[in-house]
Amino acid sequence: MAPDDALVANELVQVLVGQPFTQLRVRVGDAQLLFAGELLVSLEAPARVGDAGVAGVITYGLDGLSLLVPLLGGDVTEAAVSDRGELAVTIGGTTVRCAGTPDYEAWTFNAPTGELVVCTPGGLAIWGPR
Numbered sequence: 001m002a003p004d005d006a007l008v009a010n011e012l013v014q015v016l017v018g019q020p021f022t023q024l025r026v027r028v029g030d031a032q033l034l035f036a037g038e039l040l041v042s043l044e045a046p047a048r049v050g051d052a053g054v055a056g057v058i059t060y061g062l063d064g065l066s067l068l069v070p071l072l073g074g075d076v077t078e079a080a081v082s083d084r085g086e087l088a089v090t091i092g093g094t095t096v097r098c099a100g101t102p103d104y105e106a107w108t109f110n111a112p113t114g115e116l117v118v119c120t121p122g123g124l125a126i127w128g129p130r
Contacts, residue, residue, distance in 0.1 A: 005123060005124040005125075005126060006081055006082065006083040006085070006124060008126055009081040009109075009117045009124050009126060010080055010081045012109065012111060012115050012117055012126070013079040013080065013081055013087070013089075013109055013117070014079060015037070015039060015111060016035055016039055016041075016076045016079040016089060017076050017077065017078065017079055018075060018076065019035040019036045019037055019039055019075065019076050020035065020036050020073060020074065020075050020076075021033060021034075021035055021071055021072055021073065021074050021075075021076065021091050021092075022034055022035060022036055022072070022073075023072075024065070024068055024069065024072060026060050026065065027060065028060075029044055029060065030042045030043060030044045030059070030060055031043050031059035031060040031064060031065070031068065033068070033089075033096075035076065037112060038111075038112035039109075039110070039111060039112065040108075040109070040110040041087070041089060041107065041108070041109050042107060042108045042109075042110075043059045043060075043096075043098050043106075043107050044104065044105055044106060044107060044108075045098055045099065045100070045101045045104070045105075045106035045107065045119075046058055046059070046098075047059050047064065047096055047097060047098040047107075048095075048096070048097040048098075049064065049067035049068060049071075049094065049095075049096050050067065050094040050095065056097075056098075056099075068096070071091040071092055071094055071096075073092075074091040074092025074093075074094075075091070075092060076089055076090065076091055077090045077091075077092075077093070078090040078095070081117070081124070084099070084100065085099070085100040085106070085119045085123060085124050086098065086099040086100065087106075087107050087109070087119065098119070100119045100120075100121070100123075101121065102121050103121060104121065105118055105119060105120055105121070106119040107119045111128070113128070113129065114128040114129050115127070115128035115129065116128055
């Protein structure tokens with residue numbers, strides 16, 4: 001992953017800060033976190049929610065949903081993408097972390113202005129106007 005990719009991705013996810021977590025969608029293979037302003041984070045890989053589980057939980061399973069549902073209505077206070085591609089979003093004091101995986105896309109972030117950030121097995125991929 002190019003260092004610039006992490007910088008650009010980190011800059012793009014900053015739009016989440018201050019936005020409320022308004023809706024949780026569950027599909028086969030991912031959990032989608034929707035925020036005001038038509039912002040979307042999709043978690044396909046296991047994620048850590050708060051202090052629950054060092055290895056993370058499947059967010060679209062019952063264990064993951066039981067940790068995500070209480071966050072609904074909370075505002076995002078921090079959002080970041082590390083140079084290793086880990087996404088961290090803090091909602092109402094609880095941080096949701098999703099690291100990359102070597103086997104499949106771990107997470108995606110969609111902005112209403114057309115930007116798309118995907119944590120692929122090879123690193124971050126970024127599409128859209130900048």
